[in-house]
Amino acid sequence: MHSEPQNAAPSIHRTAFDALPVHGRFGYCAIIQRPHYRWPHGAGLAVYLGFNIEHFAFGQGLGARLGPVCPEPDVLNYAWREYGNRVGAWRCLELFDSLGLPVGVLANTALYDHCPELIAAFVARGDELIGHGHSNAHQQGTLDEAAERALLQHCRSRMQTHSGQAPTGWLSPWISESFATPDLLLESGYRYTLNWCHDDQPTRMKTRNGQALWSIPYPQEVNDIPMIVARQMDGKDFAQLIIDNFDEMLEQSRKQPLVMGIALHPYLVGQPYRLRHLRRALQHIAQGRDKGDMWFTTPGAICAYVDGLESLK
Template structure:
């Protein structure tokens, strides 16, 4: 008896993949996913950094807002010092709430990927019509501000309905960061054609590490360094993708930022060996090198 299956991609082990190299013959692509999020006050979802109470939950709301008011600015300064690009995963509500921050992202030339309207909502609880309308609203807001439509998407809370990949493909998205099942991009099936899954980390990610597992700032920095060093070794025989997922209200705190700077300085120090890039650039390169239907590269 077979188990229920999503039908989105086939099982192809990492040992049986197309031969691909990144630009300049490099083997490891590294990108930062910088989450910029706005939350509704006194309603909806929100990460609880401390045990929450009845709404209005002032403590956790203000704690998260520190990331937009202070932490994100400190992180952009750090990325500037290291000449490190980023993929900014932005709630579209950020354009109304923090226009100066989004302008600073634009001035850096960072990629802006869709991240829903707000992290107070979860796509998995929406009807198909509601979800389609939310994706369209978020996409339209980003397009109007940036002059180009986003090509990538990370769902708030990484929550999908059964039709999320279909809706993303129908809205013009070319890649998703929702699925964390691989160290290489993987083509997924949708009812409207292929959609590329670009690896997004659930280990080298400050929310699971620091909020859920209670790892220290030093532990998280060591995790970035160890993951990078090991993947750099592994990539000598096979091109890989390493994502680093960051939230300014967590690692933008001063004592954590100092440790993050240590880790990112280590990564940036290898820029001659690795491709420091953005998730959209990874998706574009892979789509050219391994188009849908290529042997062992995509569902057929």
């Protein structure tokens, strides 16, 4: 009988080196191997603003923080976030108006109880409403399937009732998903998700009923939360990041269509000194729009456009 040497390495289960678990929503496809198409009027780059207006429970739940975590009620951090609804969002709205920029508004439905006039101001501009949960004090991925479906249906129903439009797009609070989220989104009437940041082009995602849910690129780099809060980037540097990203993607888009999102939160970029720098960045992009270099649009318009392209079906 053969005996294994005492100093031999222990045997390793073969499955340790098998292919890793995958989500099964879409396969790998390199950016250089895609079908060719252009955006409206021959543009190569589509740019949108994802403007997050959010409400947080007082004395409980999650929320971005300016200072150290304090025992609840955490007045410092709660009040800092509320500045965005009372002041910052209105200053940003003035800026968007001055440049004639459409906005994709990612809104918590709790705002209808707290400050409905804020949502109404964007609706009056003709902006797109995008589902963003009831409150950003809670993570969606912790819900069971029934509760998650109820959340998705509630947000569509309440926006339809109060604003006259049911959202076709969704961004989960804290970008928190369950394994069933894409399926539930499609089954609840949504056409696209902004949760995934894996690409610079829209991606068709498979769902359990055989229909496709679009993933529209949503940024985690051109995004004030991870840049300013997590990485403590200064406002002028974040503005330069937006400009540099736009200029580089505009050059890349000469060869293929691309999507650039800009994710903003008014309690951050609505602070006066940051707004000054954001103004400079958006003026730069607006100049590109005025020259016909790109398509300034909304996520919903991007979804509708690619959904109608035969080359992507």
